[in-house]
Amino acid sequence: MEKVISVSIGEIALKGLNRKYFEDQLISRMKRAIDEIQYNKIYKEQGKIYIEAPEENLDLIINRLKKVFGLVYISLCYRVEKDMEKIELASLEMVKEKLTETPVKTFKVETSRADKSFPIKSPEISSHIGGVILKNFEELTVDVHNPNFYLYIDIKKNAYIYIDRIEGYRGMPVGTNGHGLLLLSGGIDSPVAGFMMAKRGMNISGVHFHSYPFTSERAEEKVKDLARKLSIYTGNIKLYSVNILDIQKELNKKCPEKEMTILSRRFMVRIAEEIALSNGLDALITGESLGQVASQTIEGISVVNSAVSIPILRPLIGLDKIDIIDISKDIDTYQLSILPYDDCCTLFSPKHPVTKPKLIDIESSEKNIDIDSLIKNAIDNMKIYNIN
Ligand code: ATP
Numbered sequence: 396m397e398k399v400i401s402v403s404i405g406e407i408a409l410k411g412l413n414r415k416y417f418e419d420q421l422i423s424r425m426k427r428a429i430d431e432i433q434y435n436k437i438y439k440e441q442g443k444i445y446i447e448a449p450e451e452n453l454d455l456i457i458n459r460l461k462k463v464f465g466l467v468y469i470s471l472c473y474r475v476e477k478d479m480e481k482i483e484l485a486s487l488e489m490v491k492e493k494l495t496e497t498p499v500k501t502f503k504v505e506t507s508r509a510d511k512s513f514p515i516k517s518p519e520i521s522s523h524i525g526g527v528i529l530k531n532f533e534e535l536t537v538d539v540h541n542p543n544f545y546l547y548i549d550i551k552k553n554a555y556i557y558i559d560r561i562e563g564y565r566g567m568p569v570g571t572n573g574h575g576l577l578l579l580s581g582g583i584d585s586p587v588a589g590f591m592m593a594k595r596g597m598n599i600s601g602v603h604f605h606s607y608p609f610t611s612e613r614a615e616e617k618v619k620d621l622a623r624k625l626s627i628y629t630g631n632i633k634l635y636s637v638n639i640l641d642i643q644k645e646l647n648k649k650c651p652e653k654e655m656t657i658l659s660r661r662f663m664v665r666i667a668e669e670i671a672l673s674n675g676l677d678a679l680i681t682g683e684s685l686g687q688v689a690s691q692t693i694e695g696i697s698v699v700n701s702a703v704s705i706p707i708l709r710p711l712i713g714l715d716k717i718d719i720i721d722i723s724k725d726i727d728t729y730q731l732s733i734l735p736y737d738d739c740c741t742l743f744s745p746k747h748p749v750t751k752p753k754l755i756d757i758e759s760s761e762k763n764i765d766i767d768s769l770i771k772n773a774i775d776n777m778k779i780y781n782i783n
């Protein structure tokens with residue numbers, strides 16, 4: 396009787412012919428997450444994934460797996476041969492452990508028999524094991540509708556017995572849905588946006604815009620730290636760091652002050668598009684949320700969109716700030732995000748920004764500016780970091 400970890404996979408189980416591909420991606424993500432912890436093997440068995448490891452490492456492995464997208468439940472189970480006596484013993488042991496942790500009174504046994512060659516049917520296994528448990532633990536009774544705990548028995552190549560199911564993040568394995576370039580500021584929203592797209596299976600690279608020496612080196616360090624937090628979920632992040640001070644100076648000199656934010660946003664997405672296209676990336680990702688600030692009105696968003704043709708994904712568009720903050724706390728980026736370092740947007744930021752910009756006005760302001768050479772110059776001088 397040995398303890399192993401079982402992993403249930405959600406949505407990816409629906410993927411028909413792609414299922415094997417998704418499973419293999421998931422396994423490779425899991426392996427990466429537990430890289431430096433010692434384990435014996437990871438294997439698939441009839442719809443679930445199992446990990447065999449030294450007992451003292453199991454909890455550590457579970458903690459890492461919680462952060463891998465594509466996992467629905469994680470459980471610690473006993474693995475035994477498909478033999479009723481062994482299943483009984485493992486079930487009793489599981490229940491005994493449960494009782495030492497929490498005072499429970501009612502239970503239900505639920506069996507799933509993937510291996511139809513096993514001669515005893517699921518309901519009979521459940522009622523037999525239920526009877527054995529009742530006999531051994533006088534304090535317990537069966538409640539089929541609302542039990543304090545379920546004892547699950549999976550009959551596959553082996554038999555697996557478990558009680559607790561730890562919830563994963565669900566979603567899809569990173570790498571199964573393209574590659575996005577996240578516009579990563581130092582704020583609260585953009586790391587959350589990256590997290591959400593990674594959860595849908597996107598690989599993530601990042602681009603940060605700064606105005607060094609007006610913005611500090613510490614501000615850039617903070618963004619690297621944020622990327623590092625994100626990389627726990629996404630895997631390695633390539634981070635492009637672009638100085639846009641010359642662009643901001645030029646805009647400040649030649650364009651109406653109230654358009655500064657929207658104009659620099661248009662430069663940001665243009666530069667990001669350029670980086671994306673030359674690196675084979677599929678989309679940009681921003682942390683915008685409708686109406687949150689002056690530049691995030693529907694008019695502002697439209698005018699920024701018009702600067703590029705690559706899709707801009709905005710996973711936070713319909714979320715309230717409080718919801719976004721909750722997620723940032725959950726993924727542990729919040730405390731970093733609220734560190735008060737200067738952001739390039741505060742430089743030359745207009746007192747009364749235009750909230751309903753018209754494309755025609757913005758384009759006319761840009762006529763005085765050599766867009767291409769400014770972009771080329773910024774990209775020629777950008778730095779690239781590998782964050783992991
Ligand atoms: P965040 O909390 O992500 O900074 P915010 O609420 O401060 O967002 P804005 O400053 O208007 O909102 O920025 C909107 C989005 O534009 C950000 O979520 C981010 O994706 C992108 N962005 C803004 N400033 C930068 C920057 N300096 N570098 C990279 N991306 C940026």
Ligand code: MG
Pocket residue numbers: 580581582738740
């Ligand atoms: Mg910001």
